Amino acid sequence: MNICEPSQSNKGQLNQETNSPLVSILMPVYNSMDFARSGGFELLPKALDSLLSQSYRNFELIILDNQSTDNTSDICKSYARKDSRIRYILDSEKRFPEGAITYMVSSFMQGKYCMCANDDDLYHPEFIHKMVDFLENNPEIDMLYSNGWYIDLFGLPVSKIILQKSDTYNETCSSLSNYCAYIQKRNVIPIIFGFFRADSYRRTLPFENFDDLKANVDNLFIAKFFLMGGICHFIDEELFFYRAKKRGLSEVQSSVKIDGMPNLDEPLLIWMYYIRHQFYFLRKLDDMICDSKLSDNQYIYVKCLTFHSFIKHSLNLLVWIRNSYIHKRDDKKLCFKILNIIDKKFRPFYSDRLNVGFSEDDKYGNVKLQPPVIAGLLDVSLKSNIDLLELIKYYNRAAKESKKSEIIEELEELLQEEISMWRESKSLIELEIGRKPEILVNTEEKIGINDETPTISVISPSLNLARFLEETIRSVANQSFRSFEHIVIDGGSTDETLNILKRYPHIKWFSEKDSGVEDAIRKALAIARGKYVMSCCISDGYLSRDWFKLCVEVLDSEPDVSLVWGFPQYLTEDSKLGLISYPQFHHSPPPQKHDFVLYWLKTAFWLPEGNFCVRREVFDKCFPSFEEFSEYRDCFLEFNYKFNSLGYLPYHVPVVASFGRTHNNQGGEKEKESGLLRTRMEAYFKKVRHYRWKLLTGLGTHVYRDGEHNVLSVKFSNENLRREYIAFIACHLGHLIMGRFIVDNFIALAKKYLPLTFLTKVKRVYRRVV
Secondary structure, three states: OOOOOOOOOOOOOOOOOOOOOOEEEEEEEOOOOOHHHHOOOOHHHHHHHHHHOOOOOOEEEEEEEOOOOOOHHHHHHHHHHHOOOEEEEEOOOOOOHHHHHHHHHHHOOOOOEEEEOOOOOEEOOOHHHHHHHHHHHOOOOOEEEEEEEEEOOOOOEEEEOOOOHHHOOOOOOOHHHHHHHHHHHOOOOOHHHOEEEHHHHHHHOOOOOOOOOOOOHHHHHHHHHHHOOOOEEEEEEEEEEEEOOOOOHHHHHHHOOOOOOOOOOOHHHHHHHHHHHHHHHHHHHHHHHHHOOOOHHHHHHHHHHHHHHHHHHHHHHHHHHHHHHOOOHHHHHHHHHHHHHHHHHOHHHHOHHHOOOOOOOHHHOOHHHOHHHHHHHHHHHHHHHHHHHHHHHHHHHHOOOOOOOHHHHHHHHHHHHHHHHHHHHHHHHHOOOOOOOHHHOOOOOOOOOOOOOOOEEEEEEEOOOHHHHHHHHHHHHOOOOOOEEEEEEEOOOOOOHHHHHOOOOOEEEEEOOOOOHHHHHHHHHHHOOOOEEEEOOEOEEEOOOOHHHHHHHHHHHOOOEEEEEEEEEEEOOOOOEEEEOOHHHOOOOOOOHHHHHHHHHHHOOOOOOOOOEEEHHHHHHHOOOOOOOOOOOOHHHHHHHHHHHOOOEEEEEEEEEEEEEOOOOOHHHHHHHHOHHHHHHHHHHHHHHHHHHHHHOOOOOOEEEOOOOOEEEEEOOHHHHHHHHHHHHHHHHHHHHOOHHHHHHHHHHHHHHOOHHHHHHOHHHHHHHO
16 A cells, blocks of 8 residues: 555545544645756655645645745645645745744644644644544644654655664653653653654754754753653654655755854864764754753752763764765864764763663662762763864864964863853762661661561571671661561670670570581571562661562562562761662663573572562572582672573662772672682582573573563573673674774674584683683
């Protein structure tokens, strides 16, 4: 079926929909039939036919002509005469498209819903009908958009517009999270051509220009939509067809002279011009962020992510200019040197650590807004400001210009202002770090002896750590979830431990010599009654008052999940907060459930025993028995190996759940000094490598299990593991050998084409890399 024609079953179906809501379609046009815009094809009539062929009939099509000098006006007028839904207006002023849309909305639009249409794009015949139907049934959604295809001048599909879920935005995340993800990606198509409630569209207007380049206006509009709290939904159906046409600098400069833009014979100065444009864009976003109702930490976090987006997109522009416009030998040499500097100084902007992924974590609160995380972002922001300023100065010296251009002078001034602002923000956030957690100050409620069967059993091994004991007890006692028992297994302490334990009647405890943590935990399991188990060594504890509650909610509602884990944070000996662990997951969530095993196989990552909550049956199954245990193996590393290799599923909640205290009497530090820790880690890594190799070579298979040990129907893909692992190794090797700017293509090619036999040949190499 031609995408411009409605199916026979829908023809005339909605012709008489007098009660259906009116939809306003806004189409600015200017010289649509000119060869430079249409390539000699009659794209405007095809676009109009595509809209008029919609099965949904109750719409108005408003065409605002920006004083075209070709036959665009004749075509629009002829269509208007044939269809009363079309309103052709000759603009009295020469407005750019964004100004034209604002004018149409304020002066002519009457619909309950609205959409903006290009003069060359196409739509599926059911596009409007599906959009209206969804929004009518989901009044909380402000905007809806669909997937689609890029098409060429012939109307043939080139590629799908959205290829992966992480590039979409919808109501499962807050508007603020959607903004942070969007401003990093800036994938404006197809969302800018989404279907809006008219009231929401009016609130987000106007489209705003902020310099003579008149670029990023559409990105600014979508960013503003999210910052104002707009809620959107994505439909993964190909209902929109965007006409992909090449339009580079040479085409722009040949069609219109942009004031202040250098000529094409100065490509690196053009790059500086674009960086300045990105700075103007950043300042507009900063103004919007200031107008948003955000907490202090939200405000700094969003500003950091917005600035990181500015850096990343500014640097990417050099690659675009290099590939298309740098031809002179001297320019090529200078560009190569600048790219080397970028690769060394700005590498964090091309790693996952600063990217905000699509997640469903907003209902829990967010680790992103914790002071240590924000302080880390501020450090990166301040350093990147200083490095960019040095890079611009280097360019000016290397270009051997006798006089600084106005562009360079303004950029240096802007960056100096940014550096002062970031230094001030950093000093403010540092005041919040280093405080003592409130949960450790006192116990709000006395806990009596509970004869009912508890939901959670908290197990705490202890030995001569009386000075930290009460804070560990308080972190458990101050939990909002009350159905728990706290069991302390003491290894025969000779300090004040026993006297302190006697003051807390709700704690079950006994004290006798044992052979270590694993022995203590086995003793506690013998008397534990809870259906979920948590291990919390004395000196460590919990930071979130709702951590037990969150764990129980997940495990009760997700029978396939066997373990819940969160973020640990360091605590000093005098109870001052420090860094939060796992920075790779501060901004993008870790793989969940079935996807986690691929991450584990690639990295041998182990789940933090200091806060995870696990089903009792699974803990019994995976925790090493006395017969299995060896002093050269760590009991929790063994637990991690068994848990993952047996196919149980973990779930991460993005909350700072627990603290791990650093102090002189730590068992881990003693094991590190003796070399025992390294021996245990090597034993763990060896087992993971062996299991991974079995799966890579097809000698073994992996199954998933639920919390009752039943094998799940979801199948593990050995082939997917091979491709993921090849990409993982390619990433490591590529960064070591080639640098950032070609490694992405190398990874994609390796993932797609390298055969399994190659893995055998490079076995020794990639083992060393991991």
